[in-house]
Amino acid sequence: MAKKNDKSDANTVRVTNRKARRDYHILETFEAGIELKGTEVKSLRDGKGNMNDSFATVEQGEVWLHNFHISTYEQGNRFNHEPIRDRRLLLHKVEIIKLRSKLNEKGFTLVPLQLYFNKRGLAKVELGVGKGKLLYDKREDIKKRTEERELSREFRNKGLQRFM
Helix, strand or coil, X not given: CCCCCCCCCCCEEEEECHHHHHHEEEEEEEEEEECCCHHHHHHHHCCCEECCCCEEEEECCEEEEECCEECCCCCCHHHCCCCECCEEEECCHHHHHHHXXXXXXXXXXXXXXXXXXXXXXXXXXXXXXXXXXXXXXXHHHHHHHHHHHHHHHHHHHHHHHHHC
């Protein structure tokens, strides 16, 4: 009997959109499958993708991912894919209707947050419904992060002095 293949890359994030959480207040998240070609999957397993400046739209009852760059696969020769193309996202019809109603409200947008492979080895995209942050919101977030960092640094230093 053959051994069961252990998926070492299960639920490991391959590509993240670091700008998304900085530029948007994420209100709700969805998990969607993504329609990929063979060389795209191999390239993503190597971690060669870029989600910066990518976004998703709902068009004619389907969800599409735009500006998602997946580098060409080195061993792919003539069967390689185009690095930037529109890719269809796979969601249930109820979820698509819910997304469309959210996006019809003013100021909301659909932003991909990360791409990962699940336990079954399927590529999944985490989408977030977000509202754009203003400049002062970004400044407040930076201020909170620096305060937390300084506070943790103080606690760490005080804890070390006690034991010396």
